[in-house]
Amino acid sequence: MDRTLARRLLFVALALGIAADLLLDGPAFGINVPIMVASVLAGGWFVRRRGRAPDPLDAWLPIAALVLAAFVAVRGDPFVALLDTAGAAVFTGASLVAFSGLAVTRRSASVVLAMGAWLMAAGMAGTPRLIRQARSPRGDAPRRRPDWLAPLGRGLFLAVPLVLIFAVLFASADPIFRRGMDDLLGWRIDLGDLPGRVLFILAVTWFMGGLLSVAATGIPDLERASLGAAARTDPLPLQRVLGAAEAIVVLVAVDLVVALFVGLQVAYLFGGLDTLAAAGLTYSDYARRGYFELVAAAGLAGGVLIGLELAVRTRPRVYVAAAMALVGLTVLVLASAALRLQLYQDAYGWTELRLYVAVSIVAMALSLAVLAIFLAIDRTGWLGHAMAVIGLVSLVGLNLLAPAAFVAQRNVERVLDPGLVPADGFAGLDTDYLQVLPDDAIPALVEALPRLPAGELARVRVILLDRRLELASDPAFASPFSWNAGRNAAEAALSTLP
Numbered sequence: 001m002d003r004t005l006a007r008r009l010l011f012v013a014l015a016l017g018i019a020a021d022l023l024l025d026g027p028a029f030g031i032n033v034p035i036m037v038a039s040v041l042a043g044g045w046f047v048r049r050r051g052r053a054p055d056p057l058d059a060w061l062p063i064a065a066l067v068l069a070a071f072v073a074v075r076g077d078p079f080v081a082l083l084d085t086a087g088a089a090v091f092t093g094a095s096l097v098a099f100s101g102l103a104v105t106r107r108s109a110s111v112v113l114a115m116g117a118w119l120m121a122a123g124m125a126g127t128p129r130l131i132r133q134a135r136s137p138r139g140d141a142p143r144r145r146p147d148w149l150a151p152l153g154r155g156l157f158l159a160v161p162l163v164l165i166f167a168v169l170f171a172s173a174d175p176i177f178r179r180g181m182d183d184l185l186g187w188r189i190d191l192g193d194l195p196g197r198v199l200f201i202l203a204v205t206w207f208m209g210g211l212l213s214v215a216a217t218g219i220p221d222l223e224r225a226s227l228g229a230a231a232r233t234d235p236l237p238l239q240r241v242l243g244a245a246e247a248i249v250v251l252v253a254v255d256l257v258v259a260l261f262v263g264l265q266v267a268y269l270f271g272g273l274d275t276l277a278a279a280g281l282t283y284s285d286y287a288r289r290g291y292f293e294l295v296a297a298a299g300l301a302g303g304v305l306i307g308l309e310l311a312v313r314t315r316p317r318v319y320v321a322a323a324m325a326l327v328g329l330t331v332l333v334l335a336s337a338a339l340r341l342q343l344y345q346d347a348y349g350w351t352e353l354r355l356y357v358a359v360s361i362v363a364m365a366l367s368l369a370v371l372a373i374f375l376a377i378d379r380t381g382w383l384g385h386a387m388a389v390i391g392l393v394s395l396v397g398l399n400l401l402a403p404a405a406f407v408a409q410r411n412v413e414r415v416l417d418p419g420l421v422p423a424d425g426f427a428g429l430d431t432d433y434l435q436v437l438p439d440d441a442i443p444a445l446v447e448a449l450p451r452l453p454a455g456e457l458a459r460v461r462v463i464l465l466d467r468r469l470e471l472a473s474d475p476a477f478a479s480p481f482s483w484n485a486g487r488n489a490a491e492a493a494l495s496t497l498p
Contacts, residue, residue: 005047006134009212010205012043013127017205025200027479029081030073030487037069037088040208044096044215052101052218061098061105064392065091071399076439076486079352080398087395093119096211100218109384118219119211126210242311244319251322254304258297258329262336294337295357298364301330305371309380320375327372334365347425349414350407351433356398363394402486408434408441412448415456431459435466442467442490446497461497468494 019039023032041062048054069088072081097115098104104112171178305323312319338361345354367387374380414420414427421427429452434445445460452460471477471491 003134005216006130009047009130009216010127010134010209012047013130013205013209013212014201016040016043016208017201017203020204021197021201023481025197026476027482028474028476028484028487029078029085030482030484032479032481033072033081033085033088034066034069035481037065037092040092040211041065041095043208044099044212047212047216048099049101049216049218054098054101055103055106057105058095058098058103061091062095065095068392068395071396073483074485075399075402076442076484076490077352077402077404078438080403080438083395084399087392090116093211096215097219099215102218105385108381112384115219119214122210122214123207124210126213127206130209130213242308242313244312244314244316247308247312248316248319248322250304250308251319251326254301255322255325255329258301258326258333262329262332292357294333294340295360295364298330298333298337298361298368301326301333302364302368302371305375306380306383309375309383315378323375324372327368327375331365331368334361334368337361346422349411349426349430352403352407352437355401355403355407359394359398363390366390402440404438404440405444408437408444412444412452415453416448416451429456429460431456431463434460435463438486439467439471439484439490440486443493446493449497464494464497468497 016039020036023036065088068084068091071084072088075081075084093116094104094112097119102115104115107115305326308323338358341354341358341361367383367390370386370390371380371383374383374386411429415429418427434441437445442464445464449457449460449464467490471487471494476482477487
């Protein structure tokens with residue numbers, strides 16, 4: 001890297017650091033996030049490596065980053081905004097690698113992970129290299145200092161102690177002079193939050209300098225890596241240390257445990273028996289528990305399958321059959337979790353957490369279906385790519401659904417129409433939970449307020465008025481960079497309350 005390029009990278013990194021301070025230090029997340037992401041992408045494109053065009057197949061990476069970042073300015077939901085921001089950061093990093101001319105989408109999962117590790121290392125430790133390369137070579141003639149600078153420094157060194165001595169003497173002799181000196185020496189410069197802001201700018205500049213260096217120079221260790229997703233020339237070959245027999249034993253053992261559980265589900269949960277006399281539980285009590293554990297078990301089963309695929313040396317037909325059996329049984333476990341979640345939701349209503357679990361069940365089911373296809377055609381090297389797409393689609397779907405608004409609308413419907421609630425369910429509004437619902441839920445609650453029963457109306461009204469006061473007084477929402485469509489809609493709805 002030549003000196004001119006290093007200085008350009010440091011200049012762009014500093015500009016991004018200042019932009020981050022203006023956009024992100026203080027204001028709540030809103031339109032500042034997409035502006036920042038777009039600035040980083042623009043900076044990466046500006047310093048990209050010349051003569052090495054990005055792979056056209058990677059064009060979706062910056063688009064995905066911008067879409068997810070834009071949702072932060074649309075959804076008034078901090079948790080969803082956190083997911084969107086994290087996703088936008090991942091795709092922004094991948095875009096910077098792609099800008100260097102390195103193919104990302106075509107790579108195997110192990111190479112993509114290596115790119116991510118290299119990118120993080122560059123962000124943490126890449127800027128010192130830029131600073132060294134930006135400095136003038138030692139052979140260059142040193143800059144000549146002005147002739148007056150050295151005498152001025154020596155004169156001040158001698159004069160300052162004498163000035164202080166005279167000032168003390170005169171202050172002791174004259175009260176008016178002493179008062180003037182007290183006023184002068186008592187003057188203080190209030191730096192306020194300036195030191196913290198400078199540190200924030202320097203930290204962002206440091207990190208951005210390393211990231212931009214990847215966009216400008218690429219990743220040398222991966223320059224000659226194969227573009228195949230399952231290529232034999234993978235620069236990070238996996239050590240396949242597990243024999244087929246051992247893998248089959250693991251799969252058969254896990255299959256038996258999962259099959260035993262699925263058999264009980266077929267007999268009791270899916271079979272619709274009224275009671276479980278042996279356990280002393282009603283059917284509803286039996287169904288309305290354990291869905292978190294079942295989702296975790298399904299995730300563990302998927303992890304076992306992926307781990308075996310990465311470690312096994314050969315894939316005989318018995319191994320593939322046992323793996324396919326585990327996929328099918330795991331799908332049934334997810335079906336059990338989904339049914340239990342539905343019964344629990346029917347009884348007690350929706351929460352954002354239950355909605356996230358439902359989305360994760362759908363995403364895991366899709367991932368298992370894709371895994372089954374890849375197992376059959378021996379292309380599991382593409383599974384990471386498929387799961388990334390499924391994760392992106394799931395996150396976009398959540399944003400379009402607006403979890404907080406969805407939860408509020410469904411739970412209000414249960415209050416207005418008790419026929420939606422089973423006999424042993426809860427038909428009221430959980431006001432404690434309403435207090436923590438994000439801004440996206442506010443318009444639905446304001447719209448439903450006149451139709452609520454008197455008792456529910458009074459409690460919800462107090463919550464809404466408190467929220468209106470919070471939105472009006474919180475300084476994090478005052479900056480124009482914190483503008484958010486969901487929060488703006490909530491403020492407009494709350495302004496209609498008398």
